[in-house]
Amino acid sequence: MLLSLRNVRKSYLIAEGPLEILKGVDFDIDAGESVALTGESGSGKSTLLHLVGGLDYPDAGQILSAGVDIAALDDRGRAQYRRSQVGLVFQQFNLIPSLDVAANISFHARLAGRHNPDWERQLVENLGIEALLARYPEQLSGGQQQRVAIGRTLAARPPLVLADEPTGNLDEATGDAVLAIMLSLTKSAGAALLMVTHSSRLAQMLDRSVHLSGGKIA
């Protein structure tokens, strides 16, 4: 098992008191599996993705990555987890503005000690971003930035890719095509994918779906 969540709970403190969002979430992801995370707006999908990404702590429960509870890691262990075990394709995790596309793509791979020019070339070709390599992020459209962000994440070959509406800035046809490429590239890298989406059409392209409702996986 690549990832196991056991009784994961999370609340936020707001003026009116604690707002319980996750009320005991359990689920597992196998190595190489692609899973869609669906649920109504505000159900806690992004919250869950942040916890699995090691960006925030659960109040209770376990998030086991290859058997290690990431909530119990110290800062150094969490930094190492974020660098080598998970890759994020989030809207708010922008590209590095001072680096061109080519350098953005290899940056995380280098940090993870997995820089591989052949694999990066394959990603760039498949994502159709060859002509953009010398450009800077501010010179790209939203959809182009999204494709570069996917390439950057996959370049580091993380065992688990976490994606929040990764094709949300693309039109339907382009979005479907980019997701198909992303799925084939994650499969060929042997990576698992946990992807938040509001689209049941996109969810059906993945191996299976889990639905978050009332703070639990339904």
Ligand SMILES: Nc1ncnc2c1ncn2[C@@H]1O[C@H](COP(=O)(O)OP(=O)(O)OP(=O)(O)O)[C@@H](O)[C@H]1O
């Ligand atoms: N830092 C925070 N402080 C207080 N409340 C928060 C915080 N972050 C999120 N929330 C609340 O937690 C709930 C879940 O938010 P979250 O972003 O995880 O939902 P979501 O399912 O990803 O929603 P969407 O589909 O709209 O992106 C929402 O009611 C939100 O207002």
